Amino acid sequence: MDTAKKLATLNRIRKFSRLMDTAIGIPGTKFRIGLDPILGLIPGAGDIISTIVSGYIIYLATRVGVSNDNLKKMIFNVGLETVVGAVPLLGDVFDAFYKSNIRNLAILEDHITATEPELEKADAELAAKTPVSSV
8 A cells, every 4th residue: 555545544544533532522621522432322233333433443554554463452442442331331431431442543653653654754744734624
């Protein structure tokens, strides 16, 4: 996969991770949640949907070239959140605080920093050229 495609995939991972874990700010606090704990409130189906989206994020990370060791960490994060998240209400609170997708994004970005400095440089250059949205 060339650099442009890797950057596009990395940005897709960032968007999905933030949507699932930090998209919504809690008024009056600095705490943020995403769709993951909200979907978890739907009995049965919500946790399945969240796990599928998290699995898709991991799939995209494999396309970027995450190492097997980091892949195992990412799978563990999603597995833990899936198992604990299945507990009614307590699991949803755990989902809100654990944020497996953001953890997995950090693992991927650390991997890229360590193994693909040219991709990190291209990403930084792209970020400098892209205007910040006020959403």
